[in-house]
Amino acid sequence: MDDARFLGIAELTETETPSVAVVVDVMRAFTVAAWAFAQGAEKIVLAESLDEALALKARHPDWVALKDGPLAPGFDTVNSPGLLRSIDLGGRTVVQKTTAGTVGALAVKEAQLVLCAGFVVAEATARLLRTRRSADGVTFVVTGEDGQADEDLACAQYIARRATETGTETEPGTDAAEFLRRAAESRAAAELAQGVRQGVHADDVALCLELDRFPFAMVATLEDSLMVLRPQRIVHPHQDGRP
Structure with missing residues (x-):
């Protein structure tokens, strides 16, 4: 994708x-978001702050609030795919506040199309870009480490390349291994593997590196002044639509 930034x-x-x-937030916000949808969540509200997340939870006690770091009063769980995968979220709304991922999404909330991504939804995200690509190009927001996080940049670069390829049997496309x-x-x-960060499961890194685990992209839109993330299933043209 030559016009990507x-x-x-x-x-x-x-x-x-x-x-x-x-x-893009690979470790761990949008890997967690994808797992939340896989566990049945209807939507994810991306909170501006911890206070807003707690206020939303107070108004909607049935919502599930999660944050980075250790569990804190008022929150239901933490930003860990390894921990979230055991929670039944069927039909629930999740409120998510993280250090980088949710901040990045809110920073582009006025964009015409906002996708949130990690490796677990890379191909679905690339397919959606292929069908809805703007003439003005695509901006990839590398959320971690002030834009220097290599896991986020690698994922962004991989998605950008896949967005220009068909990925058919005759053109397999970019190999993800190096990314x-x-x-x-x-x-x-x-830091996750060494326990430097809190609120971590031993499987978190491996789960964040699962390529194309889920068949949906994640689209964020403004709904009643809140930034709301929802899954959008993307069916490969050569698949029959089964999971």
Whole structure:
């Protein structure tokens, strides 16, 4: 994708609002979001702050609130795919507040199309970009480490390449191995594996590196002033639609 831009969150303030934005947080916000949908969540509200997340939870006691780091009063769980995969979220609304991922999505909330992504939804995200790509190009928001997080940049670059390919049997497309290797060797992966970060499950890194685990993209839109994330299933043209 020659017209793709890769920007950190801070750099977004220096540019015009993109028409199409892909917000990437591999470890762990949008891997967690994908798992939430896989566990049955109807939608995810991306909170501006911990206080807003708690206020939303107070108004909607049946909502499930999660955050980075250790579990805190008022929150139901933490931003860990390994921990979330055992929770039944059937029909529930999740409120998510993280250090980087939710911040990045809210920074581009005025864009015409906002996708939130990680490796677990990479191919579905690329397919959606192929069908709805803007003439003005795509802005990839690299959320971690002020835009320097290699796991996020690697994922963004992989999706950007896949968005220009068909991925058919005659054209298999870009090999993900090198991109996944970069993510596996990233600072975030090391911190999760070494227990530097809190609210972590031993399987978190491996779950964040599962390529195309889920068949949906994740689209964020403004609904009644809230940024709401929902899954959008993407069926491969050569598949019959089964999971």
